[in-house]
Amino acid sequence: MRVLLVDDEEEFVTTLAERLTIRGFAVEYATKAADALVLAGKNVYDIAVLDMKMPVIGGLQLREMLERQHPEMKFIFLTGHGSEDDYRAGSTGAGYLVKPVDINILIQKMKEAIEQ
């Protein structure tokens, strides 16, 4: 499974990418939406895991942009707890997880999204 991780917290996204790589996923990551769009312009990903709140372009907006490039791409959002984001992310039909993330649940959600 080819995974694109996007989160403005670099230490978070690099470590999560390393852990997913250990588990056999092909992972690339970006810390801002513009870089994610560049990666998605060059590569194909099965799924993108997007932080909801990022500078300038947030997760919801980035999803729309990525979907225009790759209509078949699946999405999972990472959100803060108890915020309106949770409901907004849920209302898009994509899966969402609240940080801190349990990697096993993230993998399960990714697999479910791909199988849909």
Next chain:
Amino acid sequence: MHSEYDSLGESGLQFFGKVSASIAHEIKNVLAIINENAGLLEDLTFAAQKGAAIDPDRLNRVCLQFNKQILRADEILKNMSRFAHSVDRFEGQVDLHELAVLVSNLAGRPAAMRKLSIVVEPPATPIIAKNNPFLVQNLIWLCLESAFGATTAGGTLRLAAERNDGRSGLRICGIDGLTEDFAAQLPAVCADLLDASGAKLIVDSVKKDLNLVLT
């Protein structure tokens, strides 16, 4: 009671709520990084149990990450504590530079979301005003929020406490989209906050400065 009390109370609660939510978000990010690094240690331990070699440098980087995030969380919570205690006194001697540093720290994430930086320039001598610390913080916050909306992404806002003509004030510089009607675009409660704290707002659309003048 009367409308002024209501608007100040409502604005104060909204201010408290926004700052609390922002702090919660920051702490969540810290926990997420600690969680991933703890998970990575588990992964490395599991691999070692299967016979793989552990790279000491990799372990060291994880430890450094723990230390970094603990310091980050400590700083966030110190700011939260200072902010929470700002309602302890209804009125007192307010060090405007210290207050500006605190509010700029609290506004760090909202600023970063707009790709803006905040720099607080220290004065040569302390700039003190007798006022309600929480009301002044709320005013600075509202001014900054509006300044964010009037500043081009990538810009830097500079805050400087200063004393002119016997009055203490806080100048916010670098609002490149500042226009004469900036004050009119501020939330309505600003007028009540200015009135309650005996402050006034001076807009300099040429220098692109906003000056919050206290007593």
